[in-house]
Amino acid sequence: MNACKMRQHFRSSILQFRNPIFLFLAAVIAGMLNSVAGGGSFVSFPALLFAGLPAVQANATNTVALWPGLAASSLAYLKRLDVPRRLLVPLLVTSIIGGLSGGLLLIKTPQHTFLHLVPWLLLAGTLMFAFGHRFRALAGKTASDHDLRQTSWRTITFIAGLELLVGIYGGYFGAGIGFITLGMLAALGMRNIHAMNALRTLLAVVINVAAVATFIAAGAVLWRQCLVMIAGSLTGGWFGAHYSQRADPKVMRYLVIAVGLAMSAYFFATVR
Numbered sequence: 326m327n328a329c330k331m332r333q334h335f336r337s338s339i340l341q342f343r344n345p346i347f348l349f350l351a352a353v354i355a356g357m358l359n360s361v362a363g364g365g366s367f368v369s370f371p372a373l374l375f376a377g378l379p380a381v382q383a384n385a386t387n388t389v390a391l392w393p394g395l396a397a398s399s400l401a402y403l404k405r406l407d408v409p410r411r412l413l414v415p416l417l418v419t420s421i422i423g424g425l426s427g428g429l430l431l432i433k434t435p436q437h438t439f440l441h442l443v444p445w446l447l448l449a450g451t452l453m454f455a456f457g458h459r460f461r462a463l464a465g466k467t468a469s470d471h472d473l474r475q476t477s478w479r480t481i482t483f484i485a486g487l488e489l490l491v492g493i494y495g496g497y498f499g500a501g502i503g504f505i506t507l508g509m510l511a512a513l514g515m516r517n518i519h520a521m522n523a524l525r526t527l528l529a530v531v532i533n534v535a536a537v538a539t540f541i542a543a544g545a546v547l548w549r550q551c552l553v554m555i556a557g558s559l560t561g562g563w564f565g566a567h568y569s570q571r572a573d574p575k576v577m578r579y580l581v582i583a584v585g586l587a588m589s590a591y592f593f594a595t596v597r
Contacts, residue, residue: 344376345553352554356394356561364454364581365391365561366500367447369554371588378547380440381431385540386547388499390554392533394562399530405523412476413524415485420528423492424535431497431536432543444592450500451585454578476513484513488528495529496536500585503529 351372355365366387373383431439487509495502506525515521540546 344550348372348376348550348553349557352390352557353561353564355391355554356558356563357565358561358577358581359391359394359558360398360562360565363503364450364500364585365558367451367454367581367585367588369558370500371447371592373550373554374443374592376550378550379436380443381434381436382545382547384431384439384498385428385543385545386551386554388533389537389540389546390551391558392530392537393555394558395526395533396530397559397562399523399526403523403527405520406527407520408524409476412481412484415481416488416524416528417531419485419489420492420531421535423489423494424496424532425539427493427496427498427532428536428539429496430493432539432545440596444589444596446498447500447585447592448589450498451582451589453501453504454585455582456504480513484509491528492532492535495532496539499533499536502532 351369355369357365358368359365369391370383370387373387374380378386434442488506491502491505491509494505503525506528507521510521510524515524
């Protein structure tokens with residue numbers, strides 16, 4: 326009997342040792358994917374669930390863990406940001422409100438309910454990732470190319486309303502929001518991809534910082550796992566940025582979609 330207990334204790338010790346390594350490697354891969362093609366959450370969030378974290382805390386921890394890498398990438402884009410203040414301010418305000426609302430909604434969601442939403446959220450994020458470029462291309466073909474400084478207040482109000490919905494989704498789960506935002510900006514009439522990426526990244530950072538503040542204040546972040554994944558995501562982001570020119574974006578994109586679909590199918594099959 327003692328020998329059996331010793332074996333169980335030994336196995337438990339191995340798992341406790343392996344979990345940080347497993348989470349670190351998952352975060353490295355997520356950081357690399359985010360720097361090259363996006364979609365890192367399709368790896369890092371399921372990894373936290375596989376490590377045994379409750380679904381709500383796993384999502385909150387994942388958001389906090391990947392945020393430093395996202396914030397760092399936004400700094401590189403700031404010099405490309407060329408958006409009039411009359412448009413930028415409403416988008417930032419609705420991003421903050423949406424991120425806070427989505428974060429609070431997540432905190433209030435029961436664990437069992439959110440766990441059943443996980444496969445649907447993963448699938449929705451994967452589909453947005455897969456078809457986001459087509460939506461952006463369609464919007465880019467039909468939208469008129471004009472000076473953003475001439476955008477009417479009615480249009481700004483409409484776009485800000487859409488950004489509020491994006492912010493709520495981003496604070497609640499977040500996978501795929503970049504592609505929604507790019508499509509929205511193309512429909513607004515933006516053509517400069519660097520300016521679009523700069524604004525997309527800034528809005529994502531603002532949405533997530535609002536959600537991060539909510540999760541930290543609510544005590545929903547599991548810091549031992551989070552710190553390991555912050556180190557991993559920053560490491561992966563550095564390597565991804567360093568070697569991104571050698572990677573085939575199309576191959577990376579297909580890889581992210583495959584991972585997203587596989588994770589969706591897994592949780593559809595296992596969540597009861």
